[in-house]
Amino acid sequence: MTTPAETVGVYAxxxxxxxxxxxxxxxxxxxxxxxxxxxxxxxxxxxxxGLFALSLDLILGYAGIVSLGHAAFFGVGAYGAGLLxxxxxxxxxxxxxxxxxxxxxxxxxxxxxxxxxxxxLTRLMVTLGIALLLEALAERFSDITGGTDxxxxxxxxxxxxxxxxxxFGKVGFFYSLAxxxxxxxxxxxxxxxxxxxxxxxxxxxxxxxxxVGIPVDRRLIAVYTLAAFYAGAAGALFTQTTQLASxxxxxxxxxxDLMLVLVLGGTGYLYGGLIGAVVFRLLQxxxxxxxxxxxxxxxxxxxxxxxxxxxxxxxRWVRLVPDxxxxxxxxxxxxxxxxxxxxx
Amino acid sequence: MTSLLxxxxxxxxxxxxxxxxxxxxxxxxxxxxxxxxxxxxxxMAGGYVCAVLVNxxxxxxxxxxxxxxxxxxxxxxxxxRLLYRHLYSRSHLDxxxxxxxxxxxxxxxxxxxxxxxxIFIRIPAALEGQIDFFGVGIGxxxxxxxxxxxxxxxxxxxxxxxxxxxxxxxxxxxxxxAAIGLGINVPxxxxxxxxxxxxxxxxxxxxxxxxxxxxxxxxxxxxxxxxIVVTVGGSSSITGPFLASLLLGIGDVAxxxxxxxxxxxxxxxxxxxxxxxxxxxxxxxTAAR
Numbered sequence: 001m002t003t004p005a006e007t008v009g010v011y012a013x014x015x016x017x018x019x020x021x022x023x024x025x026x027x028x029x030x031x032x033x034x035x036x037x038x039x040x041x042x043x044x045x046x047x048x049x050g051l052f053a054l055s056l057d058l059i060l061g062y063a064g065i066v067s068l069g070h071a072a073f074f075g076v077g078a079y080g081a082g083l084l085x086x087x088x089x090x091x092x093x094x095x096x097x098x099x100x101x102x103x104x105x106x107x108x109x110x111x112x113x114x115x116x117x118x119x120x121l122t123r124l125m126v127t128l129g130i131a132l133l134l135e136a137l138a139e140r141f142s143d144i145t146g147g148t149d150x151x152x153x154x155x156x157x158x159x160x161x162x163x164x165x166x167x168f169g170k171v172g173f174f175y176s177l178a179x180x181x182x183x184x185x186x187x188x189x190x191x192x193x194x195x196x197x198x199x200x201x202x203x204x205x206x207x208x209x210x211x212v213g214i215p216v217d218r219r220l221i222a223v224y225t226l227a228a229f230y231a232g233a234a235g236a237l238f239t240q241t242t243q244l245a246s247x248x249x250x251x252x253x254x255x256x257d258l259m260l261v262l263v264l265g266g267t268g269y270l271y272g273g274l275i276g277a278v279v280f281r282l283l284q285x286x287x288x289x290x291x292x293x294x295x296x297x298x299x300x301x302x303x304x305x306x307x308x309x310x311x312x313x314x315x316r317w318v319r320l321v322p323d324x325x326x327x328x329x330x331x332x333x334x335x336x337x338x339x340x341x342x343x344x
Numbered sequence: 345m346t347s348l349l350x351x352x353x354x355x356x357x358x359x360x361x362x363x364x365x366x367x368x369x370x371x372x373x374x375x376x377x378x379x380x381x382x383x384x385x386x387x388m389a390g391g392y393v394c395a396v397l398v399n400x401x402x403x404x405x406x407x408x409x410x411x412x413x414x415x416x417x418x419x420x421x422x423x424x425r426l427l428y429r430h431l432y433s434r435s436h437l438d439x440x441x442x443x444x445x446x447x448x449x450x451x452x453x454x455x456x457x458x459x460x461x462x463i464f465i466r467i468p469a470a471l472e473g474q475i476d477f478f479g480v481g482i483g484x485x486x487x488x489x490x491x492x493x494x495x496x497x498x499x500x501x502x503x504x505x506x507x508x509x510x511x512x513x514x515x516x517x518x519x520x521x522a523a524i525g526l527g528i529n530v531p532x533x534x535x536x537x538x539x540x541x542x543x544x545x546x547x548x549x550x551x552x553x554x555x556x557x558x559x560x561x562x563x564x565x566x567x568x569x570x571x572i573v574v575t576v577g578g579s580s581s582i583t584g585p586f587l588a589s590l591l592l593g594i595g596d597v598a599x600x601x602x603x604x605x606x607x608x609x610x611x612x613x614x615x616x617x618x619x620x621x622x623x624x625x626x627x628x629x630t631a632a633r
């Protein structure tokens with residue numbers, strides 16, 4: 001006979017175990033490097049976008065914070081990494097990535113106090129405002145950022161002093177994949193921890209979460225700061241693998257595209273951003289070959305179609321297969337405590 | 345001194361224009377609580393209709409203005425009936441995604457049809473140049489904008505406060521369920537209001553081609569300005585957004601003139617500070633729903 005607390009524990013730990021589909025996902029990611037050796041650049045792009053979307057998923061999917069200005073942290077990470085490499089402050093890429101991401105984290109921590117205040121609409125405006133503010137600043141201080149020309153002539157040192165970036169982007173791809181995987185493991189650990197569960201409680205009902213003793217504001221500040229770190233890392237990867245940082249890292253389109261990426265993949269299960277990144281880039285490629293100049297039209301159409309179909313419905317379709325598999329495996333154990341709603 | 349007054353005048357004209365552009369959004373976002381980031385697309389539509397009529401069909405400028413209003417209102421009512429009304433009860437995230445999608449589509453569509461460069465609307469010769477008013481240079485076009493927008497504002501205030509439609513709208517916004525119970529056709533009121541707001545945006549778009557510039561990226565470039573007007577102004581009356589527009593217009597013109605190095609920085613900072621200080625806007629009434 002188990003106590004309710006133990007049963008809850010079993011139920012909470014159950015999704016934290018590695019499912020074989022997850023293992024297959026990462027094997028497929030690694031295998032794609034050998035399957036499409038000529039497409040390293042776009043695959044690296046997908047990895048960066050996936051990491052960036054993962055960052056948004058942390059605050060949107062797990063804490064329910066809607067942000068229209070997530071590019072702010074991406075941009076800080078990108079310019080941070082660019083400046084570090086350009087001025088030779090921190091030449092080793094992994095270390096530079098960390099430093100740049102920490103700069104974004106600092107910004108995330110400071111701005112989180114502004115973001116946790118107010119309702120959805122205020123959050124939208126404040127996040128959007130912060131990104132626009134940074135874009136204006138970057139344009140203004142062109143002696144540091146290079147203005148509209150962006151940072152040019154960035155030379156990357158070999159990773160860990162061993163692996164030189166090559167012109168086909170092979171090293172860049174494996175580097176990005178490694179960074180993504182490590183950060184993904186960290187995120188996975190975090191969202192399945194009691195901390196992650198408390199975030200979900202806050203997302204579902206902040207008032208009730210506060211009533212059961214969760215420090216809502218502190219948790220939101222923590223996760224927002226964490227998401228800023230992830231976005232900063234994605235930005236740093238962007239600069240390091242493209243050796244370029246320009247004003248458009250802060251642009252509204254980047255934040256807006258990011259939302260589409262996450263919505264395509266589905267929120268609140270971490271893989272959404274990664275799957276969404278693949279789907280988004282493939283769509284973009286497809287539309288670009290169809291109409292080179294006007295692919296945004298079709299991206300917009302996809303957004304509207306997704307919303308009108310209903311994100312939840314789409315999400316259910318995406319999860320049909322993994323859900324079916326996990327249900328047939330794990331249901332009997334739960335017995336006494338039947339979940340009343342979908343935990344995701 | 346005179347440059348100060350000229351700047352003030354320009355700022356007022358700019359602010360009035362922003363008000364006409366954004367007051368439709370004050371209703372959808374402020375009153376109906378629908379986050380419509382695509383409001384600028386309706387303004388752009390009006391601007392381009394006016395440009396085509398004046399430049400290509402040879403219509404007089406003042407005859408094309410009402411058509412800019414009508415065409416944007418028509419587009420508005422069609423989209424409202426087809427798409428928007430399904431999303432009133434959805435989450436803000438859905439509304440944001442939907443309206444961003446609409447913005448992307450409108451940008452690409454206008455780019456495809458009209459080309460990506462900035463277009464100008466030929467304005468009548470009577471509106472060009474400046475009048476010298478006790479040493480203060482006053483642009484004729486801006487004077488006209490102040491006149492038109494001022495009249496519109498007064499008319500709007502009267503419609504909202506004095507007419508039966510105005511009271512229906514206020515009732516529908518305050519409590520839709522009670523309003524339906526009283527026999528008010530709430531969806532119809534919303535649709536009409538939405539269309540009217542879009543029409544005003546279209547008119548504003550046509551008027552603004554001369555001052556703000558009109559190109560396919562108009563909805564993206566000015567989205568933040570419209571949002572500032574509504575969120576800073578609050579939604580209790582149209583006085584709030586009106587004052588906010590004036591503040592924004594004067595602040596922006598003055599900022600660009602006196603501290604050009606800081607540019608839009610000033611505006612964004614002020615907006616963030618105000619939103620932190622008063623999340624419901626400077627002239628807000630109650631907690632946002």
